[in-house]
Amino acid sequence: MEDSIGVPRQFTGQLLDAAVRYAEERHWDVLPGCWLETAAPGAPRCSCGSARCAAPGAHPVRPDWTGRASGSAPAVRRMWQRQPESSILLPTGRAFDAVDVSEDAGCLALARMERMNLPLGPVLATPGRRLLFLVLPGAGAKIPDLLRRMGWPPQSLDLAVLGEGGWVVAPPTRTAPGGSAQWARRPTPVNRWLPEAEELLGPLAYACAREAAEARTR
Incomplete structure (x- = not known):
């Protein structure tokens, strides 16, 4: 079973679990980033929408990202529950x-x-x-x-x-x-x-x- 952009739900669950573990077990700040979307036809594209994205699926969503990262496991869980496809970035x-x-x-x-x-x-x-x-x-x-x-x-x-x-x-x-x-x-x-x-x-x-x-x- 897949979500609306073609990412398997099983994989999005892995992202959430891993992001929470980094905060909970290592006490690392964690940040949700852009993600890959399935383009039809063609290769996956970055969710940022830029055709010239230099790091597809591997960069922050917003310019104020430094203040949005969190080392709180409950806060990290809420981030990925809101956007389960997000890449995991560690500042x-x-x-x-x-x-x-x-x-x-x-x-x-x-x-x-x-x-x-x-x-x-x-x-x-x-x-x-x-x-x-x-x-x-x-x-x-x-x-x-x-x-x-x-x-x-x-x-x-x-x-x-x-x-x-x-x-x-x-x-x-x-x-x-x-x-x-x-x-x-x-x-x-x-x-x-x-x-x-x-x-x-x-x-x-x-x-x-x-x-x-x-x-x-x-």
Whole structure:
């Protein structure tokens, strides 16, 4: 059974349940975003109505979104009961920042981190083949200087930080082009306490630099 825009009711229930869990279990602020609508014929389109939407189904609905996010589970439940198709957005710069690298570099770095027994928080995988490592807030102010001290000019690496004023798209949200946000490392009680960005930056910078060097030799 589907709702009026072609989204299975079972899936909208998953969105509501996941959004509530993020607020209730992790105490993260949660925000309902735009969603994908079924266009006939053609690919799904963003509910914002823009034919040139840069992030279909993966951005806030309103410009005043920063004041609408909530970490209250009852408030989050009411949001998704009003608009069950909404994507799940988690504002950055509050409970966490996100260090954003390519999927290839992120997988290499993740393997090194696990061998080194480094503390790890949840890690998001996007349909755009990016990995986002969740770290304590404030990473954006630290990382450029830390990279320079390590000998890597920040602009030379495919590494970015999402902090205050940004957001990440949380599972099981579907975005376009086709795919869903997924957890490469799920939130669990073990990784409730997030690492500082500098604890993970060495392996991440190394992996990004190696990826850049390989790209130059192709």
